Amino acid sequence: MNKQELFENIKRKESFLCVGLDTDIQKIPSHLLKEEDPVFAFNKAIIDATAPYCIAYKPNLAFYESMGVKGWLAFEKTIQYLNKNYPDQFIIADAKRGDIGNTSAMYARTFFEEMQLDALTVAPYMGEDSVTPFLGYENKWVILLALTSNKGSHDFQLTTDTEGERLFEKVLRKSQEWGNDQNMMYVVGATQGHMFEDIRKIVPNHFLLVPGIGAQGGSLEEVCQYGMNSTCGLIVNSSRAIIYADSTESFAVVAGEKAREVQQQMAVQLKKL
Numbered sequence: 156m157n158k159q160e161l162f163e164n165i166k167r168k169e170s171f172l173c174v175g176l177d178t179d180i181q182k183i184p185s186h187l188l189k190e191e192d193p194v195f196a197f198n199k200a201i202i203d204a205t206a207p208y209c210i211a212y213k214p215n216l217a218f219y220e221s222m223g224v225k226g227w228l229a230f231e232k233t234i235q236y237l238n239k240n241y242p243d244q245f246i247i248a249d250a251k252r253g254d255i256g257n258t259s260a261m262y263a264r265t266f267f268e269e270m271q272l273d274a275l276t277v278a279p280y281m282g283e284d285s286v287t288p289f290l291g292y293e294n295k296w297v298i299l300l301a302l303t304s305n306k307g308s309h310d311f312q313l314t315t316d317t318e319g320e321r322l323f324e325k326v327l328r329k330s331q332e333w334g335n336d337q338n339m340m341y342v343v344g345a346t347q348g349h350m351f352e353d354i355r356k357i358v359p360n361h362f363l364l365v366p367g368i369g370a371q372g373g374s375l376e377e378v379c380q381y382g383m384n385s386t387c388g389l390i391v392n393s394s395r396a397i398i399y400a401d402s403t404e405s406f407a408v409v410a411g412e413k414a415r416e417v418q419q420q421m422a423v424q425l426k427k428l
């Protein structure tokens with residue numbers, strides 16, 4: 156999916172919500188455990204209920220890899236289900252990969268050729284040759300970690316060099332030599348609020364993937380106030396607050412209602428464009 160198609164979807168659905176498929180077998184409703192593949196059954200129900208209100212899904216690989224082969228199969232089935240039934244959805248593998256060049260090339264093959272995903276989160280720490288192998292795919296996206304939502308973001312990302320540049324700013328600035336706003340996005344946590352203003356000074360046109368509303372307490376209004384640009388420029392993720400909003404047989408209906416609530420707040424923000 157290219158940037159224009161993504162923006163068209165956002166306008167059409169009046170939403171820039173990404174539903175996080177962080178599916179934990181220990182948290183899914185007990186009646187699903189009798190299914191042959193409980194994780195896929197859960198994902199399928201969540202997707203069917205939330206798809207009208209979102210433009211993206213973000214399975215986090217940790218939740219699937221923790222189950223070994225069964226988890227990978229559930230992940231693969233989920234991607235196939237989305238591609239077949241909801242081809243307009245932008246699918247992000249949150250895997251935070253990145254390694255020496257030839258190894259990154261294998262990760263790229265896994266997620267962009269074998270698994271048919273639109274985007275992959277990548278860690279910038281190993282530099283240019285660890286990121287560029289992901290950038291050679293048409294209409295596929297690298298989502299580089301810039302300023303994350305967790306407390307530990309202060310340990311490295313917010314530290315300054317001798318010229319006063321913060322590490323996350325260096326990541327944003329330097330990585331523009333490798334990619335552009337048609338193949339690269341950045342992760343910025345919703346918990347970082349007004350920092351979006353500084354980020355937009357360096358990357359005014361790029362899309363930002365924003366986790367941290369919902370369970371982590373970030374403010375959607377603040378993110379929009381400081382982070383929105385003329386093509387929206389935001390994909391805002393919520394995982395636990397939507398998918399685990401209810402643990403009964405009504406879990407999918409309630410997840411759909413939660414997604415709709417967020418979508419309605421987003422529609423208000425999009426009217427300001």
Ligand SMILES: O=c1ccn([C@@H]2O[C@H](COP(=O)(O)O)[C@@H](O)[C@H]2O)c(=O)[nH]1
Nearest residue numbers: 215303304344366369370371393394395
């Ligand atoms: O800075 C980051 C980067 C990634 N994440 C991931 O996003 C979701 C958030 O889940 P919630 O349940 O909505 O809190 C999860 O997969 C994280 O690993 C992040 O939170 N912050």
